[in-house]
Amino acid sequence: MKTSDFGYDLPEELIAQDPLEDRDSSRLLLLDKDTGRWKHEIFHDITHYLRPGDCLVLNDTKVIPARLIGEREETGGKVEVLLLKRRTDQVWETLVKPGKKARPGMRLSFGNGLLRAEVQEVVEEGNRLIRFEYEGIFEEILDQLGQMPLPPYITHALQDKNRYQTVYAKYEGSAAAPTAGLHFTRELLSQIAEMGVRIAHVTLHVGLGTFRPVKVDDVEQHHMHTEFYRVSEETADLINQTKRFGGRVICVGTTSCRTIESAADAQGIVRAGEGDTSIFIYPGYQFRVLDCLITNFHLPESTLLLLVSALAGQDSIMAAYAEAVAQRYRFFSFGDAMFITDSIQELT
Numbered sequence: 001m002k003t004s005d006f007g008y009d010l011p012e013e014l015i016a017q018d019p020l021e022d023r024d025s026s027r028l029l030l031l032d033k034d035t036g037r038w039k040h041e042i043f044h045d046i047t048h049y050l051r052p053g054d055c056l057v058l059n060d061t062k063v064i065p066a067r068l069i070g071e072r073e074e075t076g077g078k079v080e081v082l083l084l085k086r087r088t089d090q091v092w093e094t095l096v097k098p099g100k101k102a103r104p105g106m107r108l109s110f111g112n113g114l115l116r117a118e119v120q121e122v123v124e125e126g127n128r129l130i131r132f133e134y135e136g137i138f139e140e141i142l143d144q145l146g147q148m149p150l151p152p153y154i155t156h157a158l159q160d161k162n163r164y165q166t167v168y169a170k171y172e173g174s175a176a177a178p179t180a181g182l183h184f185t186r187e188l189l190s191q192i193a194e195m196g197v198r199i200a201h202v203t204l205h206v207g208l209g210t211f212r213p214v215k216v217d218d219v220e221q222h223h224m225h226t227e228f229y230r231v232s233e234e235t236a237d238l239i240n241q242t243k244r245f246g247g248r249v250i251c252v253g254t255t256s257c258r259t260i261e262s263a264a265d266a267q268g269i270v271r272a273g274e275g276d277t278s279i280f281i282y283p284g285y286q287f288r289v290l291d292c293l294i295t296n297f298h299l300p301e302s303t304l305l306l307l308v309s310a311l312a313g314q315d316s317i318m319a320a321y322a323e324a325v326a327q328r329y330r331f332f333s334f335g336d337a338m339f340i341t342d343s344i345q346e347l348t
Contacts, residue, residue: 001218001219001220001282001283001284002217002218002219003214003216003217003218003219003222003301004217004301005314006214006219006300006301006302006305006306006309006314006318007300007301008300008318008321008322008325009325010300010325010331011325014325014328014329014330014331014335015153015154015330015331015332015335016154016330016331016332016333016334016335016336017154017155017156017334018156018159018334019163019164019182019334020334022185023167023182023183023184023185024042024043024044024183024184024185024188025042025043025044026042026043026183026330026335026336026337027040027041027042027043027329027330027336027337028040028041028042028043028045028046028336028337028338028339029041029320029323029324029329029336029337029338029339030049030338030339030341031312031316031317031320031338031339031340031341032341032342032343033292033311033312033313033316033340033341033342034342034343035343036312036313036315036316036319036320038320038323040327043183043336043337044188046294046339047188047191047192047195049339049341050192050195050197050250051197051247051248052195052196052197053196053197053198053242053245053246053247053248054197054198054242054247054248054249054250055197055198055199055200055238055239055242055247055248055249055250056192056197056198056199056200056250056252057200057201057202057235057239057249057250057251057252057256057259057260058166058168058181058184058199058200058201058202058252058256059166059178059181059201059202059203059204059206059252059253059255059256059259060166060168060169060170060171060201060202060203061169061170061171061172061173061174061178061203061204061205061206061255062165062169062170062171062172062173062174063148063149063164063165063169063172063174063175063176063177063206064083064139064142064146064172064173064174064175065142065143065145065146065147065148065149065161066082066083066084066142066146066148066149066175067080067081067082067083067146067147067148067149068080068081068082068083068110068115068142068145068146068147069110069147070108070109070110070111070115070117071108071109072101072106072107072108072109073107073108073109073116074106074107077101079096079097079098079102079108080096080097081094081095081096081108081110081117081130082094082095082096082097082149082175082208083142083146083175084127084175084207084208085205085207085228086173087129089138090131090132090133090138091120091129091130091131091132092129092130092132093123093127093128093129094127094128094129094130095126095127095128095208096119096128096130099126099128102119102122102128103119103122104119104120104121104122105118105119106118106119108130110145111141111144111145114134114141114144114145115132115133115134115141115142115145116132116133116134117130117131117132117133118130118131118133139172148161148164149175149176150164150333151176151332151333153299153332153333154332154333154334163182164177164182164333165177166178166181166182166184167184167185167186167189168181168184168189168201170201170203171203171205171230173203173205173228174205174206174207175205175206175207175208176206176207176208176333177206177333178204178206178252178253178255178256179253179296179332179333179334180252180253180254180294180295180296180337181252181253182333182334183294183337184252198238198242198247200234200235200238200239201232201235202229202230202231202232202235202256202259202260202263203228203229203230203231203259204227204228204229204230204255204256204258204259204277205227205228205229206227206255207225207226207227208225209224209225209227209303212225212302212303213299213300213301213302214301214302214303214306219282219306220282222280222303224278224279224280224303225278226276226277226278227255227258227276227277227278228274228275228276229258229259229262229263229274229275229276229277230273230274231259231260231263231270231271231272231273231274232272233272235270235272236263236270236271236272239260239270239289240269240270243268243289248291248292248342249289249290249291249292250290250291250292250293250294250341251290251292251293251294252294253293253294253295253296254293254295254298254304254307254308257281257290257293257307258277258279258281258307259277260289260290261279261281261287261288261289261290262277262279264288264289265288266288267288268288268289270289280303281303281306281307281310282303282306282307282309282310283306283309283310283313283314284310285310287310287311290311291342292339292340292341292342293308293311293339293340294337294338294339294340295308295337295338295340296331296332296333296335296336296337296338297321297324297329297331297332297335297336297338298332299332305317308338308340311340312340320338324336324338
């Protein structure tokens with residue numbers, strides 16, 4: 001399976017640079033995963049395609065202001081540090097720019113010394129382990145000095161940092177938002193719950209690897225990044241009951257999908273627990289739990305495009321993406337949405 005088979009042409013002007021004023025007013029492309037047919041809607045009308053007894057799975061991770069701009073203590077040269085994963089109370093795995101000069105022992109300063117740090121080690125993929133030094137509470141200092149780590153394809157400044165958080169974000173730890181969830185409002189979620197749709201929460205802290213393209217020609221040779229996830233007993237029971245009584249498990253975002261598929265055993269029973277997952281889902285994968293997926297439009301030749309192709313089929317996905325381009329949908333993190341669902345009579 002070739003990575004190049006998952007490329008497509010996207011005009012730069014279709015990359016959404018800003019969130020819409022109303023979260024649930026984005027466009028929605030419904031895709032029938034069985035027939036490949038599609039239908040155009042507005043996101044708040046997704047309620048028409050949900051059923052009592054379904055279970056909506058949300059990733060309640062919260063993005064931290066993980067981008068720090070500082071200077072090298074020795075030279076005063078500018079340095080940018082992106083926090084990726086907390087290793088201990090004071091040590092983080094990070095991405096440092098410029099990276100070549102970030103050798104072990106290099107001292108850094110942020111906020112005129114409010115936060116100091118030292119590069120300790122170079123690890124996998126050129127990331128750096130950095131030990132931070134501070135007085136007080138790290139999270140409060142980070143909230144004061146840090147910026148939201150927007151993806152590299154977004155060049156506009158974010159006016160309201162809460163717009164890069166879901167309305168149900170709870171547990172801090174992500175370097176990127178689970179963007180499919182950005183379309184939901186509290187009112188829409190209340191409406192969905194009142195319909196008899198169950199709502200379950202999982203946590204997966206999204207890492208920078210979510211933006212990295214597949215760089216090998218053979219898809220199966222790609223090395224997948226790891227991310228921390230957690231599934232509670234309550235969530236596991238809710239999902240398992242849904243499957244047992246014939247309801248659909250509908251994940252909001254690829255991160256929710258990867259979480260429940262990681263937590264499921266060979267029989268499709270979701271087990272409570274936590275740990276790191278490096279699950280790589282691409283065409284040929286047999287889903288154990290997930291039935292349907294609400295997601296955004298993903299980068300060409302990305303692991304996320306491979307995941308949705310595993311669910312709906314490569315041909316159907318690439319045809320739907322061509323349709324989205326033709327209809328001028330907005331792409332990527334602040335863009336429009338797709339609901340990959342099962343056969344619906346209304347789809348023509």
